[in-house]
Amino acid sequence: MAALKYSRQRESIKQYLATTYDHPTADMVYLHVKEEFPSISLGTVYRNLNLLADMGEAIKIATPNGGDRFDGRTNPHNHFLCTKCGKVIDLDMEDISHINETAAKNFDGIIESHSIIFYGTCADCIEKS
Amino acid sequence: MAALKYSRQRESIKQYLATTYDHPTADMVYLHVKEEFPSISLGTVYRNLNLLADMGEAIKIATPNGGDRFDGRTNPHNHFLCTKCGKVIDLDMEDISHINETAAKNFDGIIESHSIIFYGTCADCIEKS
DNA sequence: ATCAATAACGATAACAGTTACTATAATCAA
DNA sequence: TTGATTATAGTAACTGTTATCGTTATTGAT
Numbered sequence: 164m165a166a167l168k169y170s171r172q173r174e175s176i177k178q179y180l181a182t183t184y185d186h187p188t189a190d191m192v193y194l195h196v197k198e199e200f201p202s203i204s205l206g207t208v209y210r211n212l213n214l215l216a217d218m219g220e221a222i223k224i225a226t227p228n229g230g231d232r233f234d235g236r237t238n239p240h241n242h243f244l245c246t247k248c249g250k251v252i253d254l255d256m257e258d259i260s261h262i263n264e265t266a267a268k269n270f271d272g273i274i275e276s277h278s279i280i281f282y283g284t285c286a287d288c289i290e291k292s
Numbered sequence: 293m294a295a296l297k298y299s300r301q302r303e304s305i306k307q308y309l310a311t312t313y314d315h316p317t318a319d320m321v322y323l324h325v326k327e328e329f330p331s332i333s334l335g336t337v338y339r340n341l342n343l344l345a346d347m348g349e350a351i352k353i354a355t356p357n358g359g360d361r362f363d364g365r366t367n368p369h370n371h372f373l374c375t376k377c378g379k380v381i382d383l384d385m386e387d388i389s390h391i392n393e394t395a396a397k398n399f400d401g402i403i404e405s406h407s408i409i410f411y412g413t414c415a416d417c418i419e420k421s
Numbered sequence: 422a423t424c425a426a427t428a429a430c431g432a433t434a435a436c437a438g439t440t441a442c443t444a445t446a447a448t449c450a451a
Numbered sequence: 452t453t454g455a456t457t458a459t460a461g462t463a464a465c466t467g468t469t470a471t472c473g474t475t476a477t478t479g480a481t
Binding site for chain 1: 466467468469470476477478
């Protein structure tokens with residue numbers, strides 16, 4: 164069972180995720196929350212980020228090359244990762260969950276979900292070039 | 293520059309990727325090629341897998357939890373990862389590359405590509421349960 | 422308010438996957 | 452065959468993450 168207990172550190176992490184659009188890595192969260200709790204441990208950040216993700220209060224975005232990113236916005240949406248600067252941006256795009264059925268057509272197992280990341284160049288990086 | 297030189301080890305790795313449907317991890321490739329080259333180094337396997345991926349002769353599939361998988365079949369296709377047994381299976385599904393345009397609609401940057409992994413339970417694991 | 426039970430903490434070690442280094446060996450063009 | 456250069460094996464180092472452990476904080480019952 165493991166009843167959940169309140170902690171100020173977890174609350175601060177949650178708060179940060181709720182207010183930033185940066186899709187921070189665990190380390191970025193650590194550096195930010197460290198300002199309020201100078202003695203916080205990186206392990207505490209990881210533990211709470213995973214806890215929040217497991218409870219559905221945050222999304223963990225797995226990326227190739229570099230650490231996972233975390234997103235406090237849990238409504239279904241897709242992500243874009245800029246291959247130039249590494250920024251992760253929320254995409255405002257129509258629902259494409261129908262691709263699960265497309266995938267299931269010639270497949271014997273059960274398709275439950277999918278994860279997508281779109282890659283390319285973000286507006287800022289286009290401007291700079 | 294950097295002219296490529298033949299190596300028996302690289303050839304063996306390529307051969308293995310071309311004949312297996314297992315989407316092996318670097319370590320699985322290592323263990324297999326070790327049978328032909330008992331003194332091969334894991335570093336050699338990584339170096340060549342990345343080389344092949346860079347040259348477009350193999351695909352590197354990034355997965356959350358656990359190492360990247362490699363696929364010698366380079367024609368465009370999608371992958372399914374069984375959350376029960378970890379197996380990666382090629383999906384025989386119709387092309388969905390149009391989702392790149394869908395994503396680009398309300399987006400200022402340039403969408404160049406995407407990566408998808410479908411998750412669920414494979415036929416073998418359904419049977420066992 | 423005090424206490425006991427236990428979840429969460431901070432510090433640090435351990436771990437997995439991967440890359441970097443270096444001296445030796447294999448490839449290849451002249 | 453020689454010389455230039457790439458690839459190798461072996462190993463150390465590195466990154467991102469999880470586990471361990473003694474101490475602290477939270478909570479529910481007294």
